[in-house]
Amino acid sequence: MKTLTEQTANILKMARQAGADQAEVYAQQSRNTVIGMSESRLEEANVATTRGFGLKFIRKNRLVFIDSSDFSPASVRATIDRAAQLVALADEDPYVTIAPAMSVKRLVDLNDPTLLELDFDQKVAYLHKIDRAILEYDPKIEKASGISYQESISEIVIANTNGLLCSYPISRLEIEAGAMAHVGNERQEGDASRTVHFFRDLPKPVDLAREAAAMAVELIGGKPVETQQVPVVFDANATWSIIRYGIFEAIKGDRILQKSSYLDGRLGQCIASPLVTIIDDGTMIGGIKSVPCDDEGTPTERKILVDKGILKQYVYDLSSAKRAGTQPTGNAFRRSYRNPAEIHSTNLYLEKGDLEPKQIIAAVPNGLWVRNTIGFGVDSITGTYSMGAAGRWIKDGVLTSPVSGVTIAASLDEILLGIEAVGNDLIFRHETASPTFRVKAMTVSGISG
Helix, strand or coil, rough: CCCCCHHHHHHHHHHHCCCCCCCEEEEEEEEEEEEEEECCEEEEEEEEEECCCCCCCCEEEEEEEEEEEECCCHHHHHHHHHHHHHHHCCCCCCCCCCCCCCCCCCCCCCCHHHHHCCHHHHHHHHHHHHHHHHHHCCCCEEEEEEEEEEEEEEEEEEECCCCCCCEEEEEEEEEEEEEEEEECCEEEEEEEEECCCCCCCCCCCCHHHHHHHHHHHHHCEEECCEEEEEEEEEEEEHHHHHHHHHHHHHHHHHHCCCCCCCCCCCCEEEEECCCCCCECCCCCCCCCCCCCCCCCCEEECCEEEECCEEECCCEHHHHHHHHHCCCCCCCCECCCHHHHHCCCCEEEEEECCCCCCCHHCCCCCCEEEEEECCCCCCCCCCEEEEEEEEEEEEEEEEEEEEEEEEEEEEHHHHHHHCCCECCCCCCCCCCCCCCCCCEEEEECCCCCC
């Protein structure tokens, strides 16, 4: 059988023969494992293999995207013939393009070769240990409400008719755990999760269990507070939506070109506190979203998006960069081979500060510590933020009673410019990360006076 790289080269050759001026292929083959537990019982165990390619077919400044899961010669030919027919119906676009041939630095530590050797029962045993540790954490814990393990082992090949070739193996593991606390008539769920490349880097079962169970226990019995404007401390687990949706979504090149971002026209301006430096780094050693190139073949890089409060750059895929007259930034990614690439972050994070989270809380005479946000209320077009929240009330620098049923709101400008303390607890649980930080003032809406 031909290798995935050889099959990709053959698809490009056939696309040329079918009349493509330019063509790009993203090919992927993966083995996916899913294991799920609920209330101490194994409920799901599945191993499946997926394989396929997405083809970008360009002729006379017209583009069509087509995909297939069949690499047989007859099927590939039929797919390409279909693309050649459809491209004539596409609108002409002078900005369609593919990446130039360039050298791509291979990153280490993306793939765990031991995963194929690990016995399935070892993975199930890992989930059982988390389950037991959740139940043993505190008498208030009623059950482990759900534990899931997802694993993918993939080979990726990106190639085009300019001679570009970027290929790499990569593994990705995701573990999630839920815990349910029960006191009287009230129940409260807590959760914890991690994404890593290597099985050895998964958290210890007791550590993940403790995080999920502690969240449930510390938030149970939460009540709304009176509506007021107070300082808000965001726990590191609750900050990511501000970084991901409040900033990164707003600096996407296509959004800027469409003038559908509150950060349009603000390059070089102060958009946040001097304590705020935000980095997107696709080359970080061991990073969850570290890859040698994006899904269009552009090499990834380390980019300072916001430097001490100053907005330094926008991010682009190939098409939006060409429209803007600039260079792509290595931020084009796909959900799978079936989808065209879209602008997405790599390892996105707020640089850590010098303060312990306890110090940040201790400086608040009256305010809210947010452990968890609920819903989706970050609008990168209008620059507004309004989210449900749960946490603890801060009184004289000490966490007191649990709080729930409240909404926290402010403009994104008010939040970012109002960040007055940043913690030292930066941990990459997923591809977007941030330490604890404190915002000078936000409206906490609960009980009307």
